[in-house]
Amino acid sequence: MKAFTQVTSHVTPLDRPNVDTDAIIPKQYLKSIRRTGFGPFLFDDWRYLDPGTLEVDPATRRPNPEFVLNDARHAGAQVLIARDNFGCGSSREHAVWALDDYGFRAVIAPSFADIFFSNCFKNGVLPVTLQAEEVQAIFEIVNADAAAQIVIDLPAQEVRLPDGRVFKFQINPHHKHNMVNGLDEIGLTLQQGDAIKAYEAKRRAEAPWLFN
Amino acid sequence: MAKTLYDKIWDAHVVADNGDGSALIYIDRHLVHEVTSPQAFDGLRMNGRKPWRLNANLAVADHNVPTTPDRVNGIKDPISRAQVDALDANCAEYGITEFRMNDHRQGIVHVVGPEQGATLPGMTVVCGDSHTSTHGAFGALAFGIGTSEVEHTLATQTLVLKKAKTMLIRVNGHVGPGVTAKDITLAIIGRIGTAGGTGYVVEYAGEAIQDLSMEGRMTLCNMAIEGGARAGLVAVDDKTIAYAKGRPYSPKPEQWDAAVANWKQLHSDPDAKFDAVVELDAKDIEPQVTWGTSPEMVGPVSARVPDPAQEADPVKRNGMEKALAYMGLDANTPIEQINIDKVFIGSCTNSRIEDLRAAAAVVKGRKKAANVKLAMVVPGSGLVKSQAESEGLDKVFLEAGFEWREPGCSMCLAMNADRLEPGERCASTSNRNFESRQGQGGRTHLVSPAMAAAAGIAGHFVDVRAL
Numbered sequence: 306m307k308a309f310t311q312v313t314s315h316v317t318p319l320d321r322p323n324v325d326t327d328a329i330i331p332k333q334y335l336k337s338i339r340r341t342g343f344g345p346f347l348f349d350d351w352r353y354l355d356p357g358t359l360e361v362d363p364a365t366r367r368p369n370p371e372f373v374l375n376d377a378r379h380a381g382a383q384v385l386i387a388r389d390n391f392g393c394g395s396s397r398e399h400a401v402w403a404l405d406d407y408g409f410r411a412v413i414a415p416s417f418a419d420i421f422f423s424n425c426f427k428n429g430v431l432p433v434t435l436q437a438e439e440v441q442a443i444f445e446i447v448n449a450d451a452a453a454q455i456v457i458d459l460p461a462q463e464v465r466l467p468d469g470r471v472f473k474f475q476i477n478p479h480h481k482h483n484m485v486n487g488l489d490e491i492g493l494t495l496q497q498g499d500a501i502k503a504y505e506a507k508r509r510a511e512a513p514w515l516f517n
Numbered sequence: 518m519a520k521t522l523y524d525k526i527w528d529a530h531v532v533a534d535n536g537d538g539s540a541l542i543y544i545d546r547h548l549v550h551e552v553t554s555p556q557a558f559d560g561l562r563m564n565g566r567k568p569w570r571l572n573a574n575l576a577v578a579d580h581n582v583p584t585t586p587d588r589v590n591g592i593k594d595p596i597s598r599a600q601v602d603a604l605d606a607n608c609a610e611y612g613i614t615e616f617r618m619n620d621h622r623q624g625i626v627h628v629v630g631p632e633q634g635a636t637l638p639g640m641t642v643v644c645g646d647s648h649t650s651t652h653g654a655f656g657a658l659a660f661g662i663g664t665s666e667v668e669h670t671l672a673t674q675t676l677v678l679k680k681a682k683t684m685l686i687r688v689n690g691h692v693g694p695g696v697t698a699k700d701i702t703l704a705i706i707g708r709i710g711t712a713g714g715t716g717y718v719v720e721y722a723g724e725a726i727q728d729l730s731m732e733g734r735m736t737l738c739n740m741a742i743e744g745g746a747r748a749g750l751v752a753v754d755d756k757t758i759a760y761a762k763g764r765p766y767s768p769k770p771e772q773w774d775a776a777v778a779n780w781k782q783l784h785s786d787p788d789a790k791f792d793a794v795v796e797l798d799a800k801d802i803e804p805q806v807t808w809g810t811s812p813e814m815v816g817p818v819s820a821r822v823p824d825p826a827q828e829a830d831p832v833k834r835n836g837m838e839k840a841l842a843y844m845g846l847d848a849n850t851p852i853e854q855i856n857i858d859k860v861f862i863g864s865c866t867n868s869r870i871e872d873l874r875a876a877a878a879v880v881k882g883r884k885k886a887a888n889v890k891l892a893m894v895v896p897g898s899g900l901v902k903s904q905a906e907s908e909g910l911d912k913v914f915l916e917a918g919f920e921w922r923e924p925g926c927s928m929c930l931a932m933n934a935d936r937l938e939p940g941e942r943c944a945s946t947s948n949r950n951f952e953s954r955q956g957q958g959g960r961t962h963l964v965s966p967a968m969a970a971a972a973g974i975a976g977h978f979v980d981v982r983a984l
């Protein structure tokens with residue numbers, strides 16, 4: 306996994322609550338059996354006027370000028386900000402792969418849905434939970450000046466604004482450690498293989514039907 | 518110390534405690550389907566790893582499979598076929614049990630698991646699918662995971678999890694006739710909101726929940742995730758134990774008594790503390806219909822489409838306006854005056870035998886309304902399908918002008934050929950009314966099977982109790 310320490314970037318404002326994973330990456334793209342290449346289809350229904358599938362070259366589809374991702378001022382932003390309950394709905398990790406492939410390294414919102422939140426940590430995309438007022442403050446700054454840059458500092462657990470304000474955020478220490486160091490979680494767990502085997506032996510004696 | 522049901526299952530599965538509120542948790546059952554697994558198998562291969570315990574896994578293709586009878590000849594759409602082929606090849610390569618498309622046991626993964634006894638009380642059950650919460654109906658800790666966690670489960674038979682908070686949702690008293698598990702679960706989401714359960718594992722209790730059959734409890738827990746809770750739970754009782762008996766993966770006769778003794782402990786202790794408690798009165802719950810693009814945008818069939826102008830919170834008002842524009846609805850329209858184009862009876866929420874019986878009872882002797890272009894019934898599994906056929910339900914549907922299909926996810930998410938066209942409006946028994954969920958530009962109203970059937974007959978929403 307890619308390590309995440311600090312990102313300095315302007316911000317794409319997506320002013321919606323309950324952005325669900327169907328909206329982040331629609332189902333027709335889940336037919337891909339790869340992990341990459343989802344970026345052009347991020348927010349597909351909102352982003353293009355013409356419908357798309359895996360077989361249609363996105364360059365041939367008309368972009369929706371109303372949608373924020375098509376606003377040239379936000380091009381290249383590595384941070385997305387949205388409202389409550391970001392990433393609700395389907396467990397599809399493709400949603401995080403699409404954000405990552407597009408170039409977002411972090412998403413800021415007042416709250417995230419649980420499965421999306423944990424999927425982020427597997428892919429080096431940082432979900433940052435701030436208070437609703439703090440999110441509102443960032444929206445105001447970005448709406449006033451699309452070029453405004455913020456800093457997300459994971460080791461310090463803070464978001465720094467261009468006007469000097471600093472917002473602290475919470476993060477599980479285990480998640481933080483793996484993310485800052487870009488660790489492979491499966492490899493780490495396999496180091497506990499003996500504990501897993503011991504658990505299985507004990508459990509098999511107590512509840513053998515679980516191993517049928 | 519008094520424990521909740523969640524605490525009991527958690528404690529029984531801790532392999533190693535990390536001491537920071539998270540632990541390495543053992544996974545008893547891993548259900549696998551074609552959409553979220555190919556990248557996980559690729560990950561295993563790339564790292565030269567093998568599945569930790571083969572017989573913990575059970576795989577079935579459901580999302581992409583066609584529901585038309587010609588599927589015996591294979592899948593025509595090359596991209597869907599590639600994904601199903603990848604599952605077949607991965608399961609064959611690693612030796613994982615799979616029910617392939619034309620196997621009579623094939624169906625939606627959340628229907629198949631319990632039906633096979635692969636979901637049992639007290640288990641931890643995961644699947645790369647958010648509606649894994651369904652299996653909580655058995656007093657099992659069951660939740661959806663992403664593809665990286667699918668790979669982690671395959672490789673280690675464990676997951677690193679943070680302990681959730683607990684919420685008790687008690688539905689007191691008894692629901693009236695014509696009110697189903699779907700209406701209860703929608704009414705709960707209407708109350709707590711789609712993020713109300715975020716960070717929690719929900720336990721459902723109260724007379725109205727005890728009254729539910731196992732099918733009803735699966736419908737209830739299926740939608741726990743739509744209320745934000747990764748998992749829902751119902752305590753084990755005699756119905757749970759009776760359901761779990763005699764299925765292919767059930768405890769063997771010589772294991773049965775010990776299993777039952779263990780399962781009888783699977784309830785929250787009377788004085789267990791929950792982090793949050795929500796109470797509803799069952800008698801207040803009417804048949805529900807969603808009107809917007811999020812399951813929390815729901816109300817009783819007797820209501821009107823709400824007016825965003827009455828909403829004080831600007832973020833909410835904006836969301837409502839966007840939803841009504843997408844749904845093509847005017848504020849204050851009576852729900853019963855909304856005409857529909859299609860009916861979908863199916864999905865892991867409502868495609869079990871009891872659901873089909875409830876829909877058939879409404880349809881029997883009646884005809885689909887002329888304005889309804891398509892009414893399709895998609896059983897949850899091959900076994901549900903043959904049970905329904907042995908009861909003559911297929912004939913009831915066909916005589917009313919409804920279509921009778923092969924099992925799969927179908928128009929719940931429209932990854933196969935079953936879908937809404939732009940602007941089409943559907944009475945659907947599925948669980949998500951998100952924009953374009955059932956087809957680009959499609960408009961979904963979530964209802965119970967009886968309500969979907971009634972809408973198919975009337976051509977618009979009606980209170981099934983008045984039919």
Ligand code: SF4
Pocket residue numbers: 579580625626627646648864865866925926929930947948
């Ligand atoms: S029926 Fe729908 S919700 Fe259920 S697993 Fe299939 S696609 Fe997901």
